Amino acid sequence: MAESPETPKPASKAVYYADYLKLDYLLEAQHPLSKLSDGAPAHDEMLFIIIHQAYELWFKQVLHELDSVMTLFSKPTVSEDQMGMAVARLERIIEIQRLMLMQMQVLQTMQPLDFLDFRDQLYPASGFQSFQFRILENRLGLKPEQRVPYHQGRYDASLDDRHRQILQKAENEPSLLELVEKWLERTPFLTFGSFDFWDSYRQAVETLFDGDAERISSNPLLGAEDIQSHLDRLAATRSTFATLFSEEQYQELQAQGGRRLSYKATKAALLILLYRERPILHLPYRLINALSTVDELLTTWRYRHALNVQRMIGVKVGTGGSMGYEYLLHTMAKHRIFGDFNQLSTFLIPRSALPELPDEVERQLGFYYQGEPT
Amino acid sequence: MAESPETPKPASKAVYYADYLKLDYLLEAQHPLSKLSDGAPAHDEMLFIIIHQAYELWFKQVLHELDSVMTLFSKPTVSEDQMGMAVARLERIIEIQRLMLMQMQVLQTMQPLDFLDFRDQLYPASGFQSFQFRILENRLGLKPEQRVPYHQGRYDASLDDRHRQILQKAENEPSLLELVEKWLERTPFLTFGSFDFWDSYRQAVETLFDGDAERISSNPLLGAEDIQSHLDRLAATRSTFATLFSEEQYQELQAQGGRRLSYKATKAALLILLYRERPILHLPYRLINALSTVDELLTTWRYRHALNVQRMIGVKVGTGGSMGYEYLLHTMAKHRIFGDFNQLSTFLIPRSALPELPDEVERQLGFYYQGEPT
Amino acid sequence: MAESPETPKPASKAVYYADYLKLDYLLEAQHPLSKLSDGAPAHDEMLFIIIHQAYELWFKQVLHELDSVMTLFSKPTVSEDQMGMAVARLERIIEIQRLMLMQMQVLQTMQPLDFLDFRDQLYPASGFQSFQFRILENRLGLKPEQRVPYHQGRYDASLDDRHRQILQKAENEPSLLELVEKWLERTPFLTFGSFDFWDSYRQAVETLFDGDAERISSNPLLGAEDIQSHLDRLAATRSTFATLFSEEQYQELQAQGGRRLSYKATKAALLILLYRERPILHLPYRLINALSTVDELLTTWRYRHALNVQRMIGVKVGTGGSMGYEYLLHTMAKHRIFGDFNQLSTFLIPRSALPELPDEVERQLGFYYQGEPT
């Protein structure tokens, strides 16, 4: 039974702000290691500690949201009543990521010379050892074999056993990428009644290209050379689409690491993007979009982090002996997780070129309640 | 027929970036009025002009989005296929408002002493004369009679005829608030089959309060005085709810300016907030939430603006003879448009206290396609 | 002796990231109180806890910076070598405040209905009990008697003894406002050799007004009525300045709470603002500007907080029984600390109207090294 705010509580149960938030622990958890010549710690080490603690708190929150979304997507069927919640939680992660980017601006108020006052004391600790960040990467779907090798060692080599075990567990569980892939593959609308999405999309693309070829060849304003150059460009575009239309070519690309989602999941994602206005596809579309943004902000954060490392220590090795700036730049490009969704932009075609959906399909994609009969 | 990027164009139609954006006009539209003793304009007047021009560009964009949403809501029925679009456009307005808030930080790099170098030349021009901002307020739903009087005159007294006419037109057309109110009133789900929302909600509230009263009176840990104090508090809460349950009391409150939405629209909004997970109510819930945020950011912007006026000119009158800081503070509190949605938080009850919906109602609030029969 | 990064350390001293940041404490300090019907805590309570913990970490950092600035300003003379550091630390506080404002956007992803799932369990805990925030206010210079009374009680009534004692200590120690006031009063440049700032400024103001009166009266384009109206306006401005030129009127204003700085400190602040380009006055000017911005962002934060309270709980009382929105709006206006610096904008005059400084004074305000003799 729900309790209302009026429900009286015995005084002994009165909640005190500082106790509720465990401030006695939280505000005593900053232990600078530096000692300057006057015996006091370097002033800026406090900022260094607190900014990293704030990051770790936010990582915990991000994992909390992520886990709840993953639990939802682990079920055989994702309840439609919970899609809005899943999207809202991913959107919350996005807001937190934006905040974490802004947090870099606070870190930038620390000058290299001030960092020098205590950075040697921290050796070999390094942000590289943030196990929550590694769990986050694993949960999202970054595979050990996709990681940029780090001093020829595994990414978790410098972590202690306890944390390494947590990470390996996360490696072995289905990632969000995999759960979303399965969910996409289950989409019932790829072939639905008289409607075959892939066929219909493919025909629309062909019609589009044939029209282009026709317009190019018959254009009185173009000389023979220009016509050829345009036709060559068109041919190039056709072969890009061929990597999508041929399952074989797709799988080759996938084998080379150029795609991560299964062929069927890719089709479903394209369906959702192209028909996002239909009620039943709208939240799935928002979900795909949110995953794409999470990935983009993660890589942006890596970049800001790399710039910051460079600004703080120049070309020296990082505090944990990391290769610093160069290493981070590499991870930025290679550690994309939901990059497939971005690639799909390549294959979008104008809505006006899409064939209309059969009425029955339209109805099935809508709400049960479709207004008063008129 | 859609054109693909491969469609060749005659060279004469090649689009040039600077032409497309009309940069010749745009970048020549800064005409400082100041002349310092050395004949040059005051350096910071350029910032002053450009920052206001950027605001006006964004106001145009906000109006563009707003108009498209209003067009949609002007129709007798809002198509479910377009709700996602309506919400996305309001959410875009929110991103623009956040940007406009950030823009204040750029303005804050201008110091009062630098503003003094040219502010007298601007007299009596003033941001008060931004007709796009006034149109925005009118379109959203701020009524002339709700505006804080300004020097005993109308808010558009200092505008020229052309702009005043545009504003008066906007005053006379249905505002977004009114369109949304009508849309809410049309909600078919307030009484639906065997389900009567208002009845069911009201009973849930009563049950909640009765439980509270029972728990208070029978609490062995409380003395007579404490029990009375808790019961008084409960009584106060009950009378707050009475302003909602009695249509008469609601209308009194409305007549005093305490509410802007009709009684029926308020009920519908509450239904949407309480049952937001149901597919057909999810985008309506996002819409209400977005309108609430637009309003909140508008008032935050007013506040940052007021602070800025105070910082730049102290207690002097504004450049347009406006009363400056004090006036702006007043508008902040009085010029809320979608405040009713915030008030509704007062009347939310825990989901666990809500009666379950009949199966038939649940189905009607869901999608037509409800999965494979199992 | 400084240690270089190459200095080897015994393995036992190797620093581990998670230990350094006390992550065992930090990441175990979230204890939700809610239990939903399924036995799990309400999902959003984690966000509620973490966001408040992040705020408290940042408050600690702000206090760390503030304390270091106050220590500096407690000395009989503030070393010129440390002014840059003092300014940089205040500017860091500003970056943190901006971040804390952004953090509101994360909180806004929590919906009132989700808050309802656990808010009653928190009673009577409330952000009102954040003792670090109260210490911050006290250190900056908010006096108990200036605080908006809260349920007729003191602001620290709901805190426990330990925290109340810390706060009372902070009340009794000199605040930053007082330390800055003393520092301003010590400025040697108000009367310096042949230069008397106050005299010279006052004459410049008089000359400016006399010129205005002359131009008004002799303006052939103005009718008698217009001339009178302009002269009345000028007279009003003159009486505003009279509150500055008459020490008696100034002290009256101060007695009524209209000013917080001493007369002498106000003069010094005005000197600094008007002659900010001179090397020795530049960092003092940046300091005043930074204090002004800190105050402005503090009040903006109060406002966003008030809006948020309103959005979350409507017109109900806050979790700590606070009067919520209305109370917070009041504090916003009354709890300004460095408002005097904003008021000074009223008394700035164009640089061109300031008399030139005697050469000797110019030199004294410059660097010792003034370039090669030419």
Add this chain to the structure above:
Amino acid sequence: MAESPETPKPASKAVYYADYLKLDYLLEAQHPLSKLSDGAPAHDEMLFIIIHQAYELWFKQVLHELDSVMTLFSKPTVSEDQMGMAVARLERIIEIQRLMLMQMQVLQTMQPLDFLDFRDQLYPASGFQSFQFRILENRLGLKPEQRVPYHQGRYDASLDDRHRQILQKAENEPSLLELVEKWLERTPFLTFGSFDFWDSYRQAVETLFDGDAERISSNPLLGAEDIQSHLDRLAATRSTFATLFSEEQYQELQAQGGRRLSYKATKAALLILLYRERPILHLPYRLINALSTVDELLTTWRYRHALNVQRMIGVKVGTGGSMGYEYLLHTMAKHRIFGDFNQLSTFLIPRSALPELPDEVERQLGFYYQGEPT
């Protein structure tokens, strides 16, 4: 003579907000090219136009600030009274850059499918043709030969003659990088009286390394192998420093493009960073820091831009036939302008390891007024 706000103006000179800001031009400068099947332009093209126009307005403002700083640094001596202003203007550029980054979030509300509705009409226009952005790069100091080649052509190949000429002029004029280099080279404090900075810094570095070698070799906790590994690492660091201490090695590095500043300018920058607290070096230090941040934000902006291009068009070529994402990623790494200042972090040593300055030098770096004799 300064005019006060009371100075009456003839009515004909009354300034009107819309005229002052040229709103008739500004708000009529959006001409969408798209026509959907219903004859209306694609809704999102307005956003596309306005967001680019807002960028161009801000570019103009950035150039306005930059030009004023460059004018100042073009003089044979930079007046100490104007250093504060120069720094403030660079800091304003930084605020604008932060705003431009935020603006990306507004652009992200546009979906690839919506962009598709009008992107083909824009061909071959492209942000690549923003001549203001190219001027900005040129003015800061990006040389044509340092630019990543673009389709084997010059970066300005697609611009029209008028814009190309403006750009080539900007190429030929001294850049901010060059002006700052000259200014650094003029620093009188490298050898000053009995103080030789380079000598003193070099000795401090040697002492530091010798101490390290001593501590490594005599460490009883280390085995022979560990000792060797530490000594190897130390030797590597010594050779990094050798590229700084040997003018010849420095110039080699410079010839390979690894350094852009002259040897002397680099020394001066290091002096400023190491002794930034001294009054006469404080604003120079802030200037270096600001230039470094401008460069960092420019490269961050490139990155966000690249991500956005990828999100909008996948692997297709950009609207102007640009190579899109890959090209932009390359420019990000290669188009750094003030990277030398970041590299200097490599050569910072703890303040405690720096020799004390002779009293006379200390005095020369301070203010003329050094307090009352005591």
